[in-house]
Amino acid sequence: MLRILVLLLLLPVSVCALQGRGEPGYDYLSRWGDVSFSHWRHQNRVDTCEACHHLGINMGRCATCHGVIAGLPQHKDVLHKSCINCHWQKKGPTECSGCHDPERVNDSIYRD
Ligand code: HEC
Ligand code: HEC
Ligand code: HEC
Ligand code: HEC
Numbered sequence: 001m002l003r004i005l006v007l008l009l010l011l012p013v014s015v016c017a018l019q020g021r022g023e024p025g026y027d028y029l030s031r032w033g034d035v036s037f038s039h040w041r042h043q044n045r046v047d048t049c050e051a052c053h054h055l056g057i058n059m060g061r062c063a064t065c066h067g068v069i070a071g072l073p074q075h076k077d078v079l080h081k082s083c084i085n086c087h088w089q090k091k092g093p094t095e096c097s098g099c100h101d102p103e104r105v106n107d108s109i110y111r112d
Helices: 002-020 039-045 075-090 102-111
Strands: 026-028 035-037
Touching: none
Parallel strands: none
Antiparallel strands: 026 035
8 A cells, every 4th residue: 555655656756757858759850851859868968958948948849939930040940050069069960861861861862
């Protein structure tokens, strides 16, 4: 009985902790080859969530503002900027095919 009580007490805490970290990964569909972003792996690489969540972790998804509110830089441009700037500094991939599915990258160069 005691063990069940402890479990019940812990459950909401661990569920909240997971929600607060977002999804393990996000996939972005693109004509240039889909991009698969390892969110949790990146959290362990960077000392502060604000490196990407520039208005704090409760700000919501980038697409709630970028590409929606007039005058703000476009979604694709801010993702490219934020991802690639750090990759230059910390030696992550900077080639198109480092993020975009390499087979589709080559495909679309010929198709576009
Ligand atoms: C560090 C990772 C990264 C690199 C390197 C990168 N991209 Fe992207 N790219 C993304 C992400 C993430 C998106 C998705 C943005 C979105 O959904 O709006 C994207 C979106 C795009 C889009 C818009 C989506 C579409 O289908 O039209 C184009 C075009 C694009 N990238 C081209 C390139 C090219 C060309 C290069 C190389 C010069 C490149 N990208 C390098 C991460 C990257
Ligand atoms: C390297 C960049 C990066 C880092 C570091 C990072 N995140 Fe994220 N996070 C993202 C991206 C990109 C998304 C997807 C947002 C989108 O597609 O609009 C996201 C999504 C989220 C979401 C979901 C938002 C929603 O409303 O659906 C939460 C919550 C979140 N992150 C929390 C965190 C926390 C907490 C940390 C630090 C421990 C963190 N993130 C570190 C880039 C990052
Ligand atoms: C609540 C609205 C909001 C959300 C959500 C948001 N941004 Fe922004 N972003 C802004 C505003 C406003 C600016 C322009 C003012 C400034 O430079 O701070 C901006 C500017 C930027 C810039 C600088 C662009 C430049 O050319 O200088 C980058 C990079 C950026 N955002 C990345 C992101 C990423 C990545 C996400 C998602 C993880 C995100 N933003 C989510 C509001 C938002
Ligand atoms: C604040 C720094 C930082 C930001 C922002 C960042 N990355 Fe990274 N990324 C890294 C580092 C560091 C590595 C790995 C270097 C290593 O250990 O090989 C990496 C590696 C990667 C890899 C290789 C596969 C993997 O996960 O190990 C991909 C793909 C990638 N990043 C995509 C992205 C995308 C897409 C974005 C933007 C949504 C992004 N990154 C934003 C630091 C960053």
